[in-house]
Amino acid sequence: xxxxxxxxxxxxxxxxxxxxxxxxxxxxxxxxxxxxxxxxxxxxxxxxxxxxxxxxxxxxxxxxxxxxxxxxxxxxxxxxxxxxxxxxxxxxxxxxxxxxxxxxxxxxxxxxxxxxxxxxxxxxxxxxxxxxxxxxxxxxxxxxxxxxxxxxxxxxxxxxxxxxxxxxxxxxxxxxxxxxxxxxxxxxxxxxxxxxxxxxxxxxxxxxxxxxxxxxxxxxxxxxxxxxxxxxxxxxxxxxxxxxxxxxxxxxxxxxxxxxxxxxxxxxxxxxxxxxxxxxxxxxxxxxxxxxxxxxxxxxxxxxxxxxxxxxxxxxxxxxxxxxxxxxxxxxxxxxxxxxxxxxxxxxxxxxxxxxxxxxxxxxxxxxxxxxxxxxxxxxxxxxxxxxxxxxxxxxxxxxxxxxxxxxxxxxxxxxxxxxxxxxxxxxxxxxxxxxxxxxxxxxxxxxxxxxxxxxxxxxxxxxxxxx
Amino acid sequence: xxxxxxxxxxxxxxxxxxxxxxxxxxxxxxxxxxxxxxxxxxxxxxxxxxxxxxxxxxxxxxxxxxxxxxxxxxxxxxxxxxxxxxxxxxxxxxxxxxxxxxxxxxxxxxxxxxxxxxxxxxxxxxxxxxxxxxxxxxxxxxxxxxxxxxxxxxxxxxxxxxxxxxxxxxxxxxxxxxxxxxxxxxxxxxxxxx
Numbered sequence: 071x072x073x074x075x076x077x078x079x080x081x082x083x084x085x086x087x088x089x090x091x092x093x094x095x096x097x098x099x100x101x102x103x104x105x106x107x108x109x110x111x112x113x114x115x116x117x118x119x120x121x122x123x124x125x126x127x128x129x130x131x132x133x134x135x136x137x138x139x140x141x142x143x144x145x146x147x148x149x150x151x152x153x154x155x156x157x158x159x160x161x162x163x164x165x166x167x168x169x170x171x172x173x174x175x176x177x178x179x180x181x182x183x184x185x186x187x188x189x190x191x192x193x194x195x196x197x198x199x200x201x202x203x204x205x206x207x208x209x210x211x212x213x214x215x216x217x218x219x220x221x222x223x224x225x226x227x228x229x230x231x232x233x234x235x236x237x238x239x240x241x242x243x244x245x246x247x248x249x250x251x252x253x254x255x256x257x258x259x260x261x262x263x264x265x266x267x268x269x270x271x272x273x274x275x276x277x278x279x280x281x282x283x284x285x286x287x288x289x290x291x292x293x294x295x296x297x298x299x300x301x302x303x304x305x306x307x308x309x310x311x312x313x314x315x316x317x318x319x320x321x322x323x324x325x326x327x328x329x330x331x332x333x334x335x336x337x338x339x340x341x342x343x344x345x346x347x348x349x350x351x352x353x354x355x356x357x358x359x360x361x362x363x364x365x366x367x368x369x370x371x372x373x374x375x376x377x378x379x380x381x382x383x384x385x386x387x388x389x390x391x392x393x394x395x396x397x398x399x400x401x402x403x404x405x406x407x408x409x410x411x412x413x414x415x416x417x418x419x420x421x422x423x424x425x426x427x428x429x430x431x432x433x434x435x436x437x438x439x440x441x442x443x444x445x446x447x448x449x450x451x452x453x454x455x456x457x458x459x460x461x462x463x464x465x466x467x468x469x470x471x472x473x474x475x476x477x478x479x480x481x482x483x484x485x486x487x488x489x490x491x492x493x494x495x496x497x498x499x500x501x502x503x504x505x506x507x508x509x510x511x512x513x514x515x516x517x518x519x520x521x522x523x524x525x526x527x528x529x530x531x532x533x534x535x536x537x538x
Numbered sequence: 539x540x541x542x543x544x545x546x547x548x549x550x551x552x553x554x555x556x557x558x559x560x561x562x563x564x565x566x567x568x569x570x571x572x573x574x575x576x577x578x579x580x581x582x583x584x585x586x587x588x589x590x591x592x593x594x595x596x597x598x599x600x601x602x603x604x605x606x607x608x609x610x611x612x613x614x615x616x617x618x619x620x621x622x623x624x625x626x627x628x629x630x631x632x633x634x635x636x637x638x639x640x641x642x643x644x645x646x647x648x649x650x651x652x653x654x655x656x657x658x659x660x661x662x663x664x665x666x667x668x669x670x671x672x673x674x675x676x677x678x679x680x681x682x683x684x685x686x687x688x689x690x691x692x693x694x695x696x697x698x699x700x701x702x703x704x705x706x707x708x709x710x711x712x713x714x715x716x717x718x719x720x721x722x723x724x725x726x727x728x729x730x731x732x
Contacts, residue, residue: 083674084682091695105659112619114727119619168724176724179713216686216695304617311660317673325676331693365690372691 079122081106081313085160085185086129090318090326092187092217093130093158095333096208100323104129106160106313110306113297114177115165123188125307128159129316135191135211136335137203140349144197153204154192160316161188166225167251169285187217193232193243198262202255205229210334213360228253233265235273244269245279249286249293261286265293337364345371345396351404358404359418366420367403373429374399398432406446410453423452430460441522443514444469472520479513479529482521486512487533497534506530594645595638606633606640 090100104127108120133155137143143151163186166178189208195201209227212218220226234246247269249261264286269279281301284293332340334356341352355364374395407428411418428449435445448460448469456463464470474482486509487494493509496502506527513526531537578585611633615622623629662668676683687698717725 083678086674087679087682110617112617114729165725169729170721170726173729174721175727175729176721177727178724214694216697304613306617309657309659314660314662314672317669319673319675322674322676322679329688329693331695337692361690361692361694364692365694368691 079162079183079310079312081316082185086316086318086322087326088215088217089129089158089160089185089187090323091215091330092189092212093133094323094327094330095211095215095217096130096133096135096155096158096189098130098133098155098158100130100318101127102318102320102323103127104160104316104318106310106316107307108310110308111304113164114175115167115182117165117179117182121162121164122310122313123161124157124159124316126309128157129318130158131156133158135204135207137200137207138335140338140353141207142199142203144199146197147200151194151200153194156190156192158187158189160185162186169287193234198259198266201231201262202259205258206255207334210357214331214333216331222254225253229258231258231262231265233262233269234279235266235269245281247279247282247284247293249284250296252286254288257286257288260288261293264291268292341396341400344392345400346393347396347400351400354404355400362420363403363418366418366425367399369420369425370399370403370429370432371396373426374432377429377433395432398436399429402428402432402449406449407453410450414453423449427452427460434460434464438471438522440464440469440471441520444471471522473522474517474520474525476529479521479525480533482513482516483509483526483529483533486516487530494534497536503536506534506536591642594642606636608633611636 093100104124106122107125109123109125110120112119135153135155136150137147137153138150139148163181163184165182166180168176168178170176191204195204205222209218209222212227213221218226222228229252231249231252232246233249234244236242236244247265249265252258252261265284272279283296285296286293334353337356338349338352341347341355342349347355355367358364407418407423431440431445431448434440435442440448444464448463451463452460458466490509493505497505509530510523510526513521513530514523517526528537608629611629612622614636623632663671685698686695688694689696714720714723714725719726
């Protein structure tokens with residue numbers, strides 16, 4: 071009888087694709103030759119007694135992440151901070167452990183041996199808030215290059231944090247402890263703060279910090295000891311004899327680097343500089359719906375640009391420039407669409423309101439063919455399943471703006487002013503200009519979609535003697 | 539490279555020579571870099587042992603080697619998930635064995651390999667062609683690229699719809715069937731005992 075022996079582990083080459091993309095997004099150098107090592111320790115979540123990792127020669131080294139103030143770093147870190155990446159390595163996952171105090175753990179072995187990358191940052195983060203911002207940014211980068219299957223909250227990414235404290239003016243880092251398996255941005259920040267406070271308390275009462283592995287539960291006030299931490303030599307790292315070296319061709323690295331998608335910072339800068347968005351709106355657009363909302367924004371923008379170029383000589387259509395249009399489109403895509411999604415508790419889909427239809431709504435609004443209120447109604451109709459084209463809806467339901475004459479504006483305004491003398495007095499005698507909004511709102515309601523807000527305002531100001 | 543690993547292993551080997559007679563040979567340092575002398579014109583290997591492992595233990599005094607303390611022994615046993623010795627006698631035997639093993643390892647470590655002998659990681663084809671075959675290229679990942687599509691003007695990559703892995707026969711077994719203790723679909727362990 072012939073017995074065929076097969077290696078215990080087999081490397082799945084397909085995982086190199088997202089791994090290299092992740093490393094490139096983090097600015098790392100890809101090593102064309104790296105190797106796998108065994109990290110030995112006995113623990114219930116590690117059935118083989120060792121974990122395959124890349125300790126001596128990881129596949130990527132020397133990257134960095136730039137965190138800006140708008141990424142949510144701590145104020146003490148100023149406008150920006152650069153966090154170095156020591157290395158990115160491939161390794162195996164362990165079982166998922168759910169602690170059941172006081173002395174039981176439940177183990178889920180579904181993910182054992184699944185490949186993952188470990189991103190090791192340099193010890194250059196000095197604030198818990200900045201650490202949380204760093205994790206959030208890494209997550210965004212990995213999502214941008216399709217290197218993560220799910221976000222932190224769904225278990226696609228988790229964080230182990232090493233925390234140490236030292237006295238002011240002390241250069242050497244203190245003894246660190248490791249807090250494992252933090253699964254949310256908030257947990258990262260809270261756990262660091264709790265562990266920092268614990269270490270300070272221990273040191274100030276004359277104790278010493280033990281190098282150990284600790285755990286954190288959301289809502290807890292303290293980290294808890296899981297086990298003593300091995301020294302590096304105790305892991306008895308050795309090259310794995312079953313797995314050969316990982317050899318990556320330069321040609322593959324060049325191909326992936328050349329086809330890397332735009333990264334979040336590049337996109338944010340473009341949205342702000344070229345399309346007039348605020349940083350907050352730009353970041354929101356980049357982060358929403360795994361990039362689908364941004365894609366939608368781009369298509370709406372492109373459709374609107376097509377309408378404009380088809381009507382190049384029309385001064386009404388081309389009254390707005392690129393930046394103004396960007397702001398308008400972002401408002402509709404983020405806020406108006408966002409409101410409808412929120413109310414209906416549904417997920418975003420680009421098919422729900424075709425981008426071309428939204429672009430047409432915006433075009434009609436900018437041309438003064440419909441009012442703002444009508445535009446919102448049109449969006450809502452399409453959102454809730456009206457299959458007619460926007461142009462058809464406008465025609466069928468007579469939603470086109472019929473411009474009122476100047477006399478009609480004056481008549482409507484005068485009637486309202488005469489009916490509310492007290493408010494008129496507040497505006498004229500006490501200078502409470504904000505009360506003008508009341509009359510504008512009344513005119514918009516009475517006008518049933520035919521009143522343009524700017525004209526209503528102008529008419530009211532003229533009648534109240536507020537124009538200069 | 540097999541050279542250094544087999545330097546000091548004495549082996550007795552029976553082979554058939556050209557005239558089909560059985561010759562019994564013992565040899566050591568078969569592959570060492572130092573030359574040995576063959577005794578006869580038809581000899582392939584030395585007729586008598588050229589070296590013995592006793593050479594190490596005879597020449598090097600165990601007392602001169604760094605001693606393993608009881609704490610170090612216990613630490614190593616814990617790392618290896620091995621039981622602590624039952625009594626002092628067993629502990630002393632363990633330490634003696636460990637001391638001999640460490641001595642042997644130090645002899646290996648002291649070998650001069652400055653003439654660029656690379657450590658052997660695994661037995662595999664490390665010729666130029668062999669390495670080329672193992673290299674991961676764009677062609678190697680052609681199937682993976684085919685499962686992706688580029689969307690949007692910004693080159694966003696996403697997996698094509700319907701690209702899910704198929705469940706094979708191997709996945710229809712109950713992985714918890716042999717677990718000593720379970721809680722729901724989890725394997726339960728006592729952390730205090732661990």
